[in-house]
Amino acid sequence: MTSNQGLKISDDQNSEKAGVRGGSLLEDFLLREKITAFDHERIPERVVHARGAGAHGYFEAYEDLSALTMAAPFSEKGKRTPVFTRFSTVAGSRGSADTPRDVRGFAVKFYTDAGVWDLVGNHIPVFFINDAIKFPDLIHAVKPEPHVEIPQAASAHDTFWDFASLSPEVSHMIMWVMSDRGLPRSFANMEGFGVHTWRLVDAKGGSRFVKFHWKPVKGVQSQVWDEAQKTAGKDADYQRRDMFESIERGDFLEWDLGIQVVEEKDEFAFDFDLLDDTKLIPEELVPVRIVGKMVLNRNPDNYFAETEQVAFCVSHVVPGIDFTNDPMLQGRLHSYLDTQLRRIGPNFAELPINRPLNPVSNNRRDGFAKNTINKGRVAYFPSALGGVHPMHQPQAVDAFRSYAEKVDGHKIRARSTSFTDYFTQATMFFNSLADWEKKHLIEAIAFELNQCETKAVPKAVMANLLVNIHPELAAGVAEQTGLDIEECKRVAPKPVVTEVAAPKEMPSGRL
Numbered sequence: 001m002t003s004n005q006g007l008k009i010s011d012d013q014n015s016e017k018a019g020v021r022g023g024s025l026l027e028d029f030l031l032r033e034k035i036t037a038f039d040h041e042r043i044p045e046r047v048v049h050a051r052g053a054g055a056h057g058y059f060e061a062y063e064d065l066s067a068l069t070m071a072a073p074f075s076e077k078g079k080r081t082p083v084f085t086r087f088s089t090v091a092g093s094r095g096s097a098d099t100p101r102d103v104r105g106f107a108v109k110f111y112t113d114a115g116v117w118d119l120v121g122n123h124i125p126v127f128f129i130n131d132a133i134k135f136p137d138l139i140h141a142v143k144p145e146p147h148v149e150i151p152q153a154a155s156a157h158d159t160f161w162d163f164a165s166l167s168p169e170v171s172h173m174i175m176w177v178m179s180d181r182g183l184p185r186s187f188a189n190m191e192g193f194g195v196h197t198w199r200l201v202d203a204k205g206g207s208r209f210v211k212f213h214w215k216p217v218k219g220v221q222s223q224v225w226d227e228a229q230k231t232a233g234k235d236a237d238y239q240r241r242d243m244f245e246s247i248e249r250g251d252f253l254e255w256d257l258g259i260q261v262v263e264e265k266d267e268f269a270f271d272f273d274l275l276d277d278t279k280l281i282p283e284e285l286v287p288v289r290i291v292g293k294m295v296l297n298r299n300p301d302n303y304f305a306e307t308e309q310v311a312f313c314v315s316h317v318v319p320g321i322d323f324t325n326d327p328m329l330q331g332r333l334h335s336y337l338d339t340q341l342r343r344i345g346p347n348f349a350e351l352p353i354n355r356p357l358n359p360v361s362n363n364r365r366d367g368f369a370k371n372t373i374n375k376g377r378v379a380y381f382p383s384a385l386g387g388v389h390p391m392h393q394p395q396a397v398d399a400f401r402s403y404a405e406k407v408d409g410h411k412i413r414a415r416s417t418s419f420t421d422y423f424t425q426a427t428m429f430f431n432s433l434a435d436w437e438k439k440h441l442i443e444a445i446a447f448e449l450n451q452c453e454t455k456a457v458p459k460a461v462m463a464n465l466l467v468n469i470h471p472e473l474a475a476g477v478a479e480q481t482g483l484d485i486e487e488c489k490r491v492a493p494k495p496v497v498t499e500v501a502a503p504k505e506m507p508s509g510r511l
């Protein structure tokens with residue numbers, strides 16, 4: 001055993017004292033090094049998705065997709081790209097249980113030969129809200145109530161249902177989370193989704209819209225509510241243990257990757273807006289094309305170094321993948337880097353789990369915990385003395401260039417009226433369920449609403465959400481909660497309308 005300075009240590013179990021029963025000496029640098037290292041072991045947990053488990057593996061392309069995208073993982077049939085994937089719950093803290101009713105994060109880091117591409121998705125294809133500026137409100141409502149830090153699990157409490165009842169855009173997502181989908185049996189039994197509409201860009205600069213889907217080879221399976229609660233009590237690590245043990249015995253986790261592609265000319269062909277992440281594209285309208293598979297086949301060697309320090313970010317893209325104007329995606333582009341600068345510091349990209357496999361070369365310098373020893377005297381551009389040059393040459397097709405989307409609009413703080421159909425897809429989801437699935441969904445919502453302490457909250461959920469989704473859903477929940485639907489409609493506060501359409505142009509030309 002050595003110290004951090006490489007000094008051989010004769011005794012790591014007894015501190016140095018002034019006589020065997022004397023005071024400990026300030027001089028004992030080995031005691032201090034051991035204790036200070038321990039004192040600084042924890043870093044801030046993720047502000048959301050704190051509880052997670054990850055594994056290494058690979059992505060293999062089933063076909064050459066270069067007609068659709070230049071993205072490196074799809075450049076030839078059979079090509080393999082290493083990946084690291086982390087699954088998480090959103091609301092609980094790092095030490096919480098694996099099986100509460102919650103959304104699961106499904107974040108995949110592709111170490112491509114053109115740089116790192118992160119597909120940071122969830123296990124549900126839509127999201128609660130459709131403008132990033134509402135995210136802090138949503139998470140403050142979901143997290144434990146601030147005065148008592150209760151409840152810690154992402155289940156029933158007044159603040160979440162209060163927020164939901166006044167924000168009808170949550171309706172579709174609520175259906176998914178309250179259904180059996182909110183209780184996945186294992187990571188291997190979860191679907192994954194990129195959620196937003198992304199862009200694929202080909203080498204000629206052509207672009208089309210895309211939604212990403214992960215389809216588990218072992219099929220989608222859930223726990224039932226009673227089972228999930230018992231599992232949380234008896235084995236809080238149930239899902240991370242299941243993944244770890246599966247991989248150790250060679251029973252690897254596998255997903256097919258599917259894409260739904262929409263050509264640019266069809267952007268407005270649907271009765272919902274592709275930029276609204278509370279909507280999915282029904283597979284009947286645009287079938288999912290299976291284009292590759294992901295296999296997770298190696299456990300991390302160290303939880304902290306890999307699973308805890310991994311930094312996924314929606315802005316980690318490679319040529320061939322680009323953004324759309326989805327206002328949630330746009331906000332996320334800022335949030336992940338910002339939070340990671342605080343969580344793991346300005347040089348997090350140099351950590352082994354985050355480093356790209358291809359060489360990194362630029363004029364970024366210094367900062368806490370810099371690992372790279374940059375050589376030479378030039379750390380700027382332009383320079384005739386050497387140094388790193390950006391790829392200005394037009395022929396450098398493998399360099400990232402943003403898709404040249406035409407942008408033309410007045411600056412305005414508003415949301416498109418094309419985002420205001422809150423209920424059609426929530427109703428579609430309810431109608432798609434088998435009778436026993438509907439029963440579970442109704443029981444789950446009734447359970448949640450019966451937990452609410454403030455009795456006005458369930459009434460608002462009934463009046464502003466459930467009756468607008470489906471009469472059978474409303475009646476079923478009313479029966480199990482004792483809510484009187486007509487009374488709910490009379491007394492419930494009206495939803496807060498945050499969707500502001502663009503006003504007419506004023507004579508001054510200002511909006």
Ligand code: HEM
Nearest residue numbers: 046049086105106107121122127132135195312331335339
């Ligand atoms: C994690 C913000 C919406 C999926 C995080 C983290 C932040 C964040 C700050 C912690 C990251 C870290 O500390 O490394 C936001 C904001 C959103 C948003 C501001 C909306 C504006 C979404 C959506 C999805 C999603 C819509 C799914 C498509 C994830 C996942 C993680 C995560 C999977 C965990 C990544 C990991 O395993 O390390 N998010 N998020 N988030 N978010 Fe979001």
